[in-house]
Amino acid sequence: MFKTKLFEQWYDREMLPTCAVCQQSFEPEPGFYYGAMFVSxxxxxxxxxxxxxxxxxxxxxxxxxxxxxxxxxxxxxxxxLMYRYSRAIFLHIFGGIRFDSKYAKE
Known part of the structure; x- marks a missing residue:
């Protein structure tokens, strides 16, 4: 989801545009992650x-x-940690992502 691992750089906020495996967009709409501040x-x-x-x-x-x-x-x-997990949780709850078993082994 993010360009770097958590402990490679202290605080890198850059996200990948899509998933490398399933091509799911990580930003469904502009300003989507403003809601993640409530999870944080x-x-x-x-x-x-x-x-x-x-x-x-x-x-x-x-x-x-x-x-x-x-x-x-x-x-x-x-x-x-809160920054990254709040975005991931918000994306999975409100982003319309559904599990597809064909990507489970990749």
């Missing part, structure tokens, strides 16, 4: 709840600045 937002909320729960329950309710620094650090570290 859901990831961020989930991370916030998990990290906040761990900090609150295991470290005796630290100060507000500890929460903020920790959450910003964790979300900043997983941001490239």
């Amino acid at each position: 937002y859901a990831f961020s909320v989930a991370i916030t709840f998990v990290v906040g729960f761990v900090l609150f329950n295991f470290f005796n309710d630290p100060e507000l600045w500890v929460y903020m620094i920790t959450l910003l650090g964790v979300v900043g570290l997983v941001w490239p």
